[in-house]
Amino acid sequence: MSTVVHAKKREVGHRSVLTELRQVGFVPAVVYGCKTESTPIAINARDYEKTLREDGKNSVVTLELDGKKINAVLNAAQKCALKGTLVHLDFLAVNMSDALEVSVPVSITGDSVGVREGGVLHQPNREVILKVKPSDIPESIEIDISALEIGGTLAVSDIRSVSTFKILDTDDLLLVTISAPIVEAESAKVDEEASIEANNAAK
CATH class of the missing domain: 2.40.240.10 (Ribosomal Protein L25; Chain P)
Structure with missing residues (x-):
């Protein structure tokens, strides 16, 4: 109601x-x-x-x-x-009997393996477009990222077959990615380059 x-x-x-x-x-x-x-x-x-x-x-x-x-x-x-x-x-x-196109938020659930290992979670797209009857519009579409490792991605193609709703977005629309963290060696290199630049500027 x-x-x-x-x-x-x-x-x-x-x-x-x-x-x-x-x-x-x-x-x-x-x-x-x-x-x-x-x-x-x-x-x-x-x-x-x-x-x-x-x-x-x-x-x-x-x-x-x-x-x-x-x-x-x-x-x-x-x-x-x-x-x-x-x-x-x-x-x-x-019309409650006719399906319409509506944007619905993407809600992530689970504790990603990649995030636990230090990876960084990104959500390039936070909504998907559904074709659904008005009375069936969900508050959000949940995506479980528990198994997602560093370097892993989830796109519409990964959830289309398990979704109970018709998703109108293309398969390649990225929803979640886990990028690698900046390792200590890279961080040290950045610090070293910044220090050299600072010394050169002071001369």
């Missing part, structure tokens, strides 16, 4: 109106998509931030607008760079 988010229509074209909305605790938004014309709306910022914390950004919400209920997912969110507060939201109205 999706969370109900109460919305109200708002005026467009006036910056002062948007400022007033934010001052009284609302965030400007727009909803568009399945059987829904693009409609400027406003929702309670505090209530929706609570929904985001509890249900995640990929959860389906039911926008209640003028007595009409619209199933929607968050398509885009703008935040204030300084305060981190919500500035504007885009909602995509969806």
Whole structure:
């Protein structure tokens, strides 16, 4: 069952109106998509931030607008760079029976062998694109890196066959790599070169 988010229509074209909305605790938004014309709306910022914390950004919400209920997912969110507060939201109205494309975070689990040996973990890409029905959108895709050694990598090709979701990214999209640490010899060489440069500069 999706969370109900109460919305109200708002005026467009006036910056002062948007400022007033934010001052009284609302965030400007727009909803568009399945059987829904693009409609400027406003929702309670505090209530929706609570929904985001509890249900995640990929959860389906039911926008209640003028007595009409619209199933929607968050398509885009703008935040204030300084305060981190919500500035504007885009909602995509969806048909619960139709699959849609959605970006889902990659969550790593396990204690990598390579990291225990001093390797450095990198996540070149932190999201994958899925094609999934709205009610089945996962909060994240988990990847177990326990067996990953130094020099090892995990790409979409490594998880596609075991994933219960249809992944739209190409097989070669890198998700995790374990790079080798800087060994003592290399570190000493760097220190020595820096010392020589410093001495030469002092002459």
